[in-house]
Amino acid sequence: MSYRHVAIIGLGLIGGSIGLAVREDLPDTKTTGWDIDPAVRRRARERGLTDTVCEDAGEAVRGADLVILCVPVGAMPAAAAAIAADLSPECVVSDVGSSKRTITDMLVDALPGFTVIPAHPVAGTEHSGPDAGFSMLFHQRWCIVTPPADADRAQVARLVDFWESLGAMVETMDADHHDKVLAVTSHIPHLIAYTIVGTASDMETVTRSEVIKYSAGGFRDFTRIAASDPTMWRDVFLNNKDAVLEMLDTFLTDLALMREAIRAGDGQTMFDTFSRTRAIRRSIVALGQDDARPDFGRGDHK
Amino acid sequence: MSYRHVAIIGLGLIGGSIGLAVREDLPDTKTTGWDIDPAVRRRARERGLTDTVCEDAGEAVRGADLVILCVPVGAMPAAAAAIAADLSPECVVSDVGSSKRTITDMLVDALPGFTVIPAHPVAGTEHSGPDAGFSMLFHQRWCIVTPPADADRAQVARLVDFWESLGAMVETMDADHHDKVLAVTSHIPHLIAYTIVGTASDMETVTRSEVIKYSAGGFRDFTRIAASDPTMWRDVFLNNKDAVLEMLDTFLTDLALMREAIRAGDGQTMFDTFSRTRAIRRSIVALGQDDARPDFGRGDHK
Ligand SMILES: NC(=O)c1ccc[n+]([C@@H]2O[C@H](COP(=O)([O-])OP(=O)(O)OC[C@H]3O[C@@H](n4cnc5c(N)ncnc54)[C@H](OP(=O)(O)O)[C@@H]3O)[C@@H](O)[C@H]2O)c1
Ligand SMILES: NC(=O)c1ccc[n+]([C@@H]2O[C@H](COP(=O)([O-])OP(=O)(O)OC[C@H]3O[C@@H](n4cnc5c(N)ncnc54)[C@H](OP(=O)(O)O)[C@@H]3O)[C@@H](O)[C@H]2O)c1
Known part of the structure; x- marks a missing residue:
């Protein structure tokens, strides 16, 4: 069962892409968003990155059954603090940070009593900010979900489902x-x-x-x-x-x-090393994580 | 004044691309080619990489006013030896090797009395062999010409001209x-x-x-x-x-x-280092050596 209301905190590349993807792939789900930067909020509103772009964090998360923190890893504690007072009791808090152990521990500590299920979509570009996101970013890319050991399985399954709806392939593993x-x-x-x-x-x-x-x-x-x-x-x-x-x-x-x-x-050692690495490239292309075409298939994503 | 007859030794990615580019950009220039590998010669003939694919090296270079060695750097001495007896006296010998000092010295030694003007087109793909070449490979790419100190200036200018005809931008510098x-x-x-x-x-x-x-x-x-x-x-x-x-x-x-x-x-040192490198990327994109599009503009080359 998909979420009714997803709140996105941080409306840059990843947050913006999630907002756009939800609109496209889960049209019945409502989205709200907030970003600490007023200029980002303004631009997010113009692009319609979420249905509503709120003027404070509490307003954005109120009533949401999924909250995703899409801020830089170092800003996760501040983002958690900004929403803690306004979360609904049944809400799941997730994030998209590129490292997982410290974030998992911090969120569990900062949000006692709430369900915390971190995740990391392995998809991105070298661009950032509210203009960088696009709805297909997660298509055919992996998303790694890292539930704490005691996480509720049904809740984990629901989050996995959510990412699959956005076109991602999902794997679950330990944060370490x-x-x-x-x-x-x-x-x-x-x-x-x-x-x-x-x-x-x-x-x-x-x-x-x-x-x-x-x-x-x-x-x-x-x-x-x-x-x-x-x-x-x-x-x-x-x-x-x-x-x-x-x-x-x-x-x-x-x-x-x-x-x-x-x-x-020592030409032989060089030759042997340089020969072994071709195989791994072939596997990556075969698995669709890159492409032999001159654009590596990146054109498919725009 | 462009060359009348260009001979290409080694019909892989680079040699094949030169052959195809000459046909397209210098239609009055005749091309002959040779490769040590009979299977490569066969495939080169099927693809028409040069007007004629010869069965021996001497035949390929006879009468040519430009000979380009397009073999791996380590095979340059063998390729020079294979053609030495059949070069026309007025012929220019060049190559495309990715390193230049050892090749320059070797060619000057191995071919006394001939004009040697090495070069290196800075263009390539991760593919090799007779199926890898295409005529646009050198478009908008640099070619570095590394004439020995005593090289005839008119002959250097003529080789520069040749590479410009194939769409390259040319720079001249010392091999070291x-x-x-x-x-x-x-x-x-x-x-x-x-x-x-x-x-x-x-x-x-x-x-x-x-x-x-x-x-x-x-x-x-x-x-x-x-x-x-x-x-x-x-x-x-x-x-x-x-x-x-x-x-x-x-x-x-x-x-x-x-x-x-x-x-x-030490986050400050990291942040400073990571910030400085963006500028160089912007310059590369601005100079047309890469592209901000998802395919980095590589699609333009196919
Ligand atoms: N980029 C990738 O390739 C990629 C891939 C996978 C995962 N991730 C992860 O995704 C997260 C976001 O990355 P991104 O690329 O989307 O970055 P981004 O484009 O810079 O977006 C982050 C946004 O969060 C805002 N922000 C900063 N602190 C905040 C706070 N305390 N509360 C609310 N908003 C805040 C930023 O505003 P300011 O700009 O004004 O600070 C910015 O608008 C990071 O944790 C990153 O590790 C990134
Ligand atoms: N690839 C790049 O990106 C790139 C870019 C700029 C310059 N270069 C330079 O260009 C040269 C050729 O590279 P490439 O990528 O075109 O390689 P390639 O596709 O492997 O072509 C080289 C061809 O030369 C043949 N060969 C080997 N020894 C020979 C000999 N003694 N006489 C005649 N033919 C011989 C090879 O046959 P076998 O396969 O049977 O050995 C092969 O068909 C190298 O010096 C390289 O450093 C390469």
Whole structure:
């Protein structure tokens, strides 16, 4: 049974996309929204990101049976505090934060007596803000739901259902495991991309304009993810420190081995490493999470 | 004045694309081609990658006023040896290798008395072989020409002209500088992508199928470049060792700083780093080397 009234706190890329997707896929569900920034609220109203854009958080969540916090990870405590007094007793509180352990613990603590079921839609773009959202963002993308151990199964099933209605494929796992998986598939890639783009901007022997000019040789694919929102990513690294450091150290060990192979002119080790990685690419394309077409199928999403 | 007869040695992605582009953009120029692999020659003939696909290297280059070696960097010496006896005296020998210092020195040594003007079109895809080429590959992409210090200026200008005819923008620079620039914009990004895709395939706590499933969080952008040809990339790292190691060590220093910021929970350093990198992305998009559209404008190229 789908929700009657979904309240969205934070009307940027993810919050806005959820609002638009609910209107399209669950036309009987009412949506309300709120954002801390008056300019975002104004723009959200113009785009109709939710049926109603409220002027305060309490008004937005009053009567809602699902509240989704769509703010940066570091703003989750403030968002929880802003809604706590006005939640309906039977309401489910969820979120979309990119890390899950710290958020889960914080929400359970901050909202005693309410049902908390965190989630993370693994879908996004490098854009943010109220103009960035679109209703198809979650189509064919995974959403990971991370219920606390004692969560009510029927409530979890209902949230899974909700995300499936928006076109997502849903998987349920423990918050700690989520944080490890995402450290590998998302957080470390972003950290590396940010770092190398920084390194390249500061070279002494190669100018920045050369880096920009010749970026088609591979570099530009890193700049896209390194253009993501700095606040969002700062908060992710502050909140998923342990898993990120663990995975980063494994990567650094592997990179040291490649460095040594290059130093020693060990072509066989390079060839073997470079051959193994093709298989994983093929699987990603086969599973529909990327595409061999020149636009990687991203055009399907607009 | 454009060339009368262009011979292409190696009929994979780059060689095939040059053949197709010459037919389209320089219809008065005759093309011949040869590849060491009989299956590639057969397929090249079916696709008409060059006007004639010859059965031996000597036949392909006889009478040509431009010969372009389009083989992996490590196969350049063998390709030079295969054509040396049959080159016309007035012919210019060029290549498309992704590293330039070792190739320049080798070609000058191997072909005494001939005009050698190396080049590198900074354009490519993750695909290779005789089916991968297309005539628009070089449109709006840079081609770097790296003439030896004593090269004839008229001959250099003629080669620059040739690449411009195929739609490329051309820059001339010293081979050593080329190797540093490409180490940053292409070789290090590929090395890092190969390494992280390898790291992710071997995790103990996260399964390979999880990595594949949740790759949309950033990882998939790395897998595309890590699907490039292993032979080509082995040869690049064997031939551009010094510049790659120098840039890699700068990157490793920067990554160690980010690691420390994460360990210490230093959000300000993270935020500052993550903010600076957006500017470079904007410049790349503004210069037409990438695109804000979901397909990054790659659709324009097919
Ligand atoms: N972007 C992605 O690819 C992606 C993917 C999956 C999950 N996520 C997660 O989704 C969440 C939102 O990300 P996003 O990309 O949608 O960011 P966004 O576009 O920047 O939207 C976040 C919005 O929340 C507002 N906000 C900040 N603090 C608030 C508060 N205390 N109360 C109410 N609103 C507040 C922000 O306003 P101001 O701009 O004025 O601060 C902004 O309008 C984050 O937790 C992120 O980790 C992102
Ligand atoms: N791919 C890119 O993105 C890119 C971009 C710019 C420059 N480049 C450079 O372009 C060159 C070619 O790369 P590519 O991507 O076109 O590779 P490719 O598609 O694999 O084509 C290379 C062709 O050369 C053949 N070959 C190997 N040794 C040969 C020899 N001694 N004589 C004649 N043919 C020989 C190969 O046959 P077998 O397959 O049977 O060995 C293959 O058909 C490389 O030097 C590379 O560094 C590549």
